[in-house]
Amino acid sequence: MQPLRAWLTRNAAFCDDRLALERDSHGHARVVALASIPITTTVGRIPKSLVLSHRTSSLLLDDSAHSTLDSLPPALRLAVHVAHELRLGPHSRWHVYLASCPTEEVPVALLWDDGEASTWLEGTQVECEARRLGMNRSRLRDFYTSTALPLFTQLANSATPSFETFARAYSLVSSRAFQVDAYHSLALVPLADIFNHSDPPHVHFASETWVCPECGKLERCEHDEEGDVTYQAKATVVTEDDTCDMVVERAIEAGEEVFNTYGQLSNAKLLASYGFLLEANEHDIIEFDLDEAVNLYLPYATRREVFIQRFETFKTFDHVSSINDDHPLLHPSDPARISIDADGRLSTGLWLLALAAANDMAGAETHQEVVARLAEAVGLMASEQEVEVEDGAGAATRFIPAAEDVATISLVSQMVLQLCRSYRSRQHKADLGGADLLDLAEDTEDAKVQLALEYLAGERLILERVEQQWTDFL
Numbered sequence: 001m002q003p004l005r006a007w008l009t010r011n012a013a014f015c016d017d018r019l020a021l022e023r024d025s026h027g028h029a030r031v032v033a034l035a036s037i038p039i040t041t042t043v044g045r046i047p048k049s050l051v052l053s054h055r056t057s058s059l060l061l062d063d064s065a066h067s068t069l070d071s072l073p074p075a076l077r078l079a080v081h082v083a084h085e086l087r088l089g090p091h092s093r094w095h096v097y098l099a100s101c102p103t104e105e106v107p108v109a110l111l112w113d114d115g116e117a118s119t120w121l122e123g124t125q126v127e128c129e130a131r132r133l134g135m136n137r138s139r140l141r142d143f144y145t146s147t148a149l150p151l152f153t154q155l156a157n158s159a160t161p162s163f164e165t166f167a168r169a170y171s172l173v174s175s176r177a178f179q180v181d182a183y184h185s186l187a188l189v190p191l192a193d194i195f196n197h198s199d200p201p202h203v204h205f206a207s208e209t210w211v212c213p214e215c216g217k218l219e220r221c222e223h224d225e226e227g228d229v230t231y232q233a234k235a236t237v238v239t240e241d242d243t244c245d246m247v248v249e250r251a252i253e254a255g256e257e258v259f260n261t262y263g264q265l266s267n268a269k270l271l272a273s274y275g276f277l278l279e280a281n282e283h284d285i286i287e288f289d290l291d292e293a294v295n296l297y298l299p300y301a302t303r304r305e306v307f308i309q310r311f312e313t314f315k316t317f318d319h320v321s322s323i324n325d326d327h328p329l330l331h332p333s334d335p336a337r338i339s340i341d342a343d344g345r346l347s348t349g350l351w352l353l354a355l356a357a358a359n360d361m362a363g364a365e366t367h368q369e370v371v372a373r374l375a376e377a378v379g380l381m382a383s384e385q386e387v388e389v390e391d392g393a394g395a396a397t398r399f400i401p402a403a404e405d406v407a408t409i410s411l412v413s414q415m416v417l418q419l420c421r422s423y424r425s426r427q428h429k430a431d432l433g434g435a436d437l438l439d440l441a442e443d444t445e446d447a448k449v450q451l452a453l454e455y456l457a458g459e460r461l462i463l464e465r466v467e468q469q470w471t472d473f474l
């Protein structure tokens with residue numbers, strides 16, 4: 001990493017001497033502290049003129065190419081510029097920096113082809129994430145052929161980047177670009193992108209985003225107009241060299257790896273866009289499609305409209321105080337979301353939907369107090385918690401739910417289990433448990449298949465936990 005360090009210095013970037021830029025045993029770059037560093041220290045400062053963005057790249061565009069690229073999502077637009085710079089090799093201004101980045105395509109699951117690894121991700125949250133982002137390998141190839149290649153051929157005065165180079169460029173953008181400001185938009189930021197991810201992190205990325213979107217100036221410029229929002233925001237900013245900074249937010253000990261955060265991201269998001277997983281990730285979530293869940297429960301419901309109306313009424317009970325952070329089976333969340341969290345707890349919305357179906361089946365009236373009582377009862381039953389109930393002698397007695405509540409909770413359990421089974425049935429080898437998948441992951445040599453198996457094992461372990469918890473109530 002010495003050439004990169006020298007290149008950063010030559011280009012007026014600052015990197016704290018207490019930081020070592022190094023490679024781990026797999027050759028992956030990381031940052032390690034050589035000495036302790038207190039909070040609020042700025043350990044890295046990169047002039048914005050050094051970032052690689054659609055504004056700074058050497059790809060010269062005519063007006064029509066400009067408008068083609070400007071209408072694209074920022075990641076695709078930046079990938080075109082990065083591919084161009086990669087293709088320039090030593091003639092690129094960023095050659096030393098790009099040479100320090102991974103030389104192979106980063107294994108972001110978004111771009112995996114239809115091989116075994118993708119098969120293991122069928123029906124998972126990674127697939128949902130890829131759909132949400134609207135990208136996959138065949139779309140990227142189509143874009144390359146129909147849009148990027150004609151642009152390169154027409155405009156670049158060197159040979160055009162291959163699809164492999166373009167895919168590598170996209171994987172670099174996906175796994176290491178930052179939202180810099182209103183002018184550069186998404187960009188590669190040398191030095192800032194060497195920090196690996198953890199949550200919580202030691203450092204964060206800081207950049208003044210309120211710059212002129214036309215010329216990038218931090219201070220007032222000819223594009224500002226009195227009264228416009230940008231003008232008002234910029235007027236308070238002291239004029240100085242505009243930089244991207246890495247600022248310490250948690251004290252760093254000597255010898256520690258120094259981490260940034262890429263956000264509060266689930267393993268599905270990390271695998272889709274960054275190509276790695278965390279061993280335990282509290283942000284993991286299994287999200288269900290509301291329509292699918294409703295359709296699954298409909299055979300039990302009287303009429304669709306009645307069932308939906310019941311669910312809508314339940315959703316208005318938005319402050320069911322017994323659903324709180326300490327609840328063992330339910331987690332407080334937006335009632336519109338039908339999901340299960342990393343601890344196997346149902347979202348408020350899933351609980352209410354399953355309860356609405358159970359309620360509908362039993363033809364029962366339900367009020368907010370009943371919903372709250374049932375939520376509390378299910379928590380107490382799960383943790384077999386002893387509650388202080390005044391009996392004759394004033395002693396604590398075991399919680400005993402009312403018989404009708406036990407019957408309703410049993411119906412809710414059926415609904416919950418059915419949703420989990422239906423979700424799982426759409427995945428590859430639905431009969432394999434989390435532990436089986438982890439065994440398979442250990443035995444494979446293929447890095448992508450291993451990642452996919454480990455990811456799927458995580459989802460299965462969550463579902464198994466739910467199944468185990470709710471089977472007890474049947």
Ligand SMILES: C[S@@+](CC[C@H](N)C(=O)[O-])C[C@H]1O[C@@H](n2cnc3c(N)ncnc32)[C@H](O)[C@@H]1O
Pocket residue numbers: 027028029030100101102106175176193194195196197198274275276277
């Ligand atoms: C912004 S780069 C960080 C620098 C990177 N390690 C490198 O070699 O250039 C993001 C990439 O680093 C890796 N990475 C980041 N955080 C990680 C973590 N906690 N565990 C494993 N890999 C991680 C992933 O490959 C990810 O795509």
